[in-house]
Amino acid sequence: MTGALFAIWGGVNQTTKQDQFETAQTTTIASNDANRSVASENLDSLLDEEPRPWLLAQSLPLKGPSGLIGERFALGIDTVLRELNNRGGIAGRPVKIWRIDDGYEPENTLRNTRWFAAEPDVLALFGFFGTPTSKAALPIAKKAGLTLVAPLTGASALRAQGQTGVLHFRASYGEEARRIVNHLVNDGFVRIAVAYQNDAYGKDVLASTEKALQSHDLRAVSTAALPRNSTETTQAADTIVKSKPDALIVISLSKTMASLVNNVHRSGSRPQLMTISPTGTKALFRDLPQAAAFGVGVTQVVPFPWDARHPDVASYQRLLRQQQPDGDVDFDFYSLEGFMAAQWLVKAMEAIAPNVTRERLMKELKRTTPGLHRSIDLVFLGSDPWEP
Numbered sequence: 204m205t206g207a208l209f210a211i212w213g214g215v216n217q218t219t220k221q222d223q224f225e226t227a228q229t230t231t232i233a234s235n236d237a238n239r240s241v242a243s244e245n246l247d248s249l250l251d252e253e254p255r256p257w258l259l260a261q262s263l264p265l266k267g268p269s270g271l272i273g274e275r276f277a278l279g280i281d282t283v284l285r286e287l288n289n290r291g292g293i294a295g296r297p298v299k300i301w302r303i304d305d306g307y308e309p310e311n312t313l314r315n316t317r318w319f320a321a322e323p324d325v326l327a328l329f330g331f332f333g334t335p336t337s338k339a340a341l342p343i344a345k346k347a348g349l350t351l352v353a354p355l356t357g358a359s360a361l362r363a364q365g366q367t368g369v370l371h372f373r374a375s376y377g378e379e380a381r382r383i384v385n386h387l388v389n390d391g392f393v394r395i396a397v398a399y400q401n402d403a404y405g406k407d408v409l410a411s412t413e414k415a416l417q418s419h420d421l422r423a424v425s426t427a428a429l430p431r432n433s434t435e436t437t438q439a440a441d442t443i444v445k446s447k448p449d450a451l452i453v454i455s456l457s458k459t460m461a462s463l464v465n466n467v468h469r470s471g472s473r474p475q476l477m478t479i480s481p482t483g484t485k486a487l488f489r490d491l492p493q494a495a496a497f498g499v500g501v502t503q504v505v506p507f508p509w510d511a512r513h514p515d516v517a518s519y520q521r522l523l524r525q526q527q528p529d530g531d532v533d534f535d536f537y538s539l540e541g542f543m544a545a546q547w548l549v550k551a552m553e554a555i556a557p558n559v560t561r562e563r564l565m566k567e568l569k570r571t572t573p574g575l576h577r578s579i580d581l582v583f584l585g586s587d588p589w590e591p
Contacts, residue, residue: 241284242277242300249299250324256299257292257552257559260319262312262340263332263355265304268432268458272483272537273332276355277302279541280330282522287549294557298549301325305336307432307456312336313343320347326561327352329548330541333481334358334404335431341368350565353544355481357504358407370568372544374579377411379479379502380452382579384415386500387450392475394424396448398439398463400455401428408454408479424448429455429463440466443474450475457486464495480504485535488584496584503580505543508534515543547571 242261243249249256261280264273280300288297301319305311312331319325320343328344331337331354338360344351345368354361354369357376361369387395397412399405409426416422425446427439440463443451451467451474453460460482467474477500478487484501491499506513511520519542523532551567552559 241281241288241298242302244301244303246301246322249301252297252299254292254296255324256297257326258322258324259298259300259327259329259548260315260322260325261300261302261328261330262305262315262319262336263302263330264307265302267306269307269332269456271486271489272456272481273304273307275483275485275535275537276330276332276541279519279538279543280545281541282519282526282538283542283545283549285526286522293549293552293559298552300329305332307333307336309335309339313339316340316343320344320349325349326559326564327548329353330355330544332356334361334407335402337361337369338403344368348561350561350568352548352568355540356404357480358404359411360403360407370565370572372547373480373504373540375411376408376479377414378579379504380408380411381415381418382502382581383452383477383479383500384412384419386581387452387475387477388419388421392450393421394447394449395421395452396425396427396443396446396450396474397423397452398427398429398436398443398454400431400459402431404481405429405431405454412452412454429453429459431459432456434458434462436463436466439463440470443467444470444472447472448474450477453478453482456481457483457490460487461490461495464491468495476500478502480536483537484582484584485537499584501582501584503536503582504578505536505540505580506578507580507582508536508539515539515546518546519543 264270284298292298303315305315319328328349329352331340331351334356337351337354337356351369353372357373359377362375397409399409425442427442429436429439444467460478479502488496506516508516511517519539551564551571555563555567
């Protein structure tokens, strides 16, 4: 196979309405007519529709450093809902998403979640993005009787035994960290440095990574904190370079990681680079110089989006092509994750229709939690963009 991604398959594991939004934009999120039909941040426009839609709510980044990831994740979700609504929805009612940008900042997610919690029509909080943001939203959601469904986070803090209010689709960050560490050690890398986003997400994965290293009687040769949504990485790069690592695990998003890698490389250090799925392969390939991107290892929690032999991937590719007849079809891991998570949610709603309530939906989702869909792949970026 030629191109920029090479997959190594891992084992299967695992209150008022419009007046609240005076400061929010009232345009729809997506840029084309088809997307406008399934998602909007204008609540009144959704609730004024006939027939009245089943309503989900989502807070995620759609602009800023993490905007590309949010857009791609939303694309996969919207693809499923558009196809569902085109064939009549559920019990004759379409499924729509009240979607608001949060820029991957917890205070914005808190604001959005308060708005969502005050609207009785909201069935679930679906597809929130990130660890600090999801952690911030959870207390408000639980108080309102809402559940976070398929948040885009693998944090252990949201998976503790007895944890309520969250239903996961993706594998955990701990599983991703173990996959990376095991691969590095098996390939002879023992001087491993870790750079981590200095927030709940980064610290959670750091702890999992350190635990994975300990299982091999290893410790990180250095750890360096990275600011969220920032490219100020000079100090972190200096810390890493001084430790002379032969491998570097980066726990951040693409722009921050790209800045760090550039600073490390400018110092003459060339460790094997590894990261986990939230970084985003497409965004990372965009943000890194071409030569620097070559060989970066990235764990993924969904199948290879270009492998149509997998039934979920075949369905994903077929619907994307149908809904983008101009031929401008772009596959990626994040949109596939959104697609598969939305399929899980839709199947649960169909199973309990026409009496779809918060409580019945959560019960059905718990019954069908897709443990067999959770897996870890390891992909490596190549020297040229990979296209289907």
